[in-house]
Amino acid sequence: MYETFESIVDGLAEKGYAVADSFLSQAEVDAILAIHEFAQGIDEFKKAGIGKKQDLQINEAIRGDYIYWLDKQTASAPAKIYLDRLQELIQYINRTLFLSLKDYEVHLTIYPAGSFYKRHLDQFKKDDHRKLSVICYLNNDWHEEHGGQLRMHLADEGALDFLPIAGRLICFRSDQIEHEVIPATRERLSLTGWILDQVADLRHL
Ligand SMILES: O=C(O)CCC(=O)C(=O)O
Ligand SMILES: [Fe+2]
Numbered sequence: 001m002y003e004t005f006e007s008i009v010d011g012l013a014e015k016g017y018a019v020a021d022s023f024l025s026q027a028e029v030d031a032i033l034a035i036h037e038f039a040q041g042i043d044e045f046k047k048a049g050i051g052k053k054q055d056l057q058i059n060e061a062i063r064g065d066y067i068y069w070l071d072k073q074t075a076s077a078p079a080k081i082y083l084d085r086l087q088e089l090i091q092y093i094n095r096t097l098f099l100s101l102k103d104y105e106v107h108l109t110i111y112p113a114g115s116f117y118k119r120h121l122d123q124f125k126k127d128d129h130r131k132l133s134v135i136c137y138l139n140n141d142w143h144e145e146h147g148g149q150l151r152m153h154l155a156d157e158g159a160l161d162f163l164p165i166a167g168r169l170i171c172f173r174s175d176q177i178e179h180e181v182i183p184a185t186r187e188r189l190s191l192t193g194w195i196l197d198q199v200a201d202l203r204h205l
Pocket of ligand 1: 135149190
């Protein structure tokens with residue numbers, strides 16, 4: 001993992017984003033796909049909204065995904081492996097970039113075929129504790145023709161597209177990088193999270 005963590009830190013420091021393939025191994029991805037929340041499917045998930053707490057709104061014209069927040073205390077073993085690795089990544093980033101990131105929040109995410117998330121920034125207007133967005137994809141045999149790219153809009157490089165392939169982690173600055181999810185021809189699964197500069201508020205669990 002050292003080399004993977006190092007490449008993530010380099011990307012963040014130099015460009016504000018990083019893409020790390022095989023952040024999860026194939027076996028780790030398959031074990032997460034088999035956890036009961038995913039096995040039971042979309043009925044266990046909540047329609048994702050926009051904004052926070054009392055400002056939360058559901059708006060299908062902006063985002064069409066379904067989410068399931070993970071609780072560190074009760075997460076199943078395969079999900080815990082991912083959460084523990086994120087915790088290690090936080091420690092590595094803090095040591096190498098002299099930051100004091102404190103915690104993370106992660107949800108399982110399902111984008112049904114045809115759904116999308118329009119261009120946006122992840123940091124909330126009234127709450128800027130989300131410092132880094134971290135998404136790990138869980139889609140085996142995903143090809144260009146399936147769509148579903150994460151499109152990042154970068155000041156220097158313009159729009160850059162990345163396929164949501166299994167095991168790939170994409171991490172970027174939540175305050176700076178606008179991005180969107182392009183519709184896909186098949187269901188698109190991921191672990192979506194944020195690294196915070198404060199202890200996570202667990203009221204959404
Ligand atoms: O799934 C992705 O590629 C990005 C998701 C996203 O932008 C979000 O949940 O804020
Ligand atoms: Fe986002």
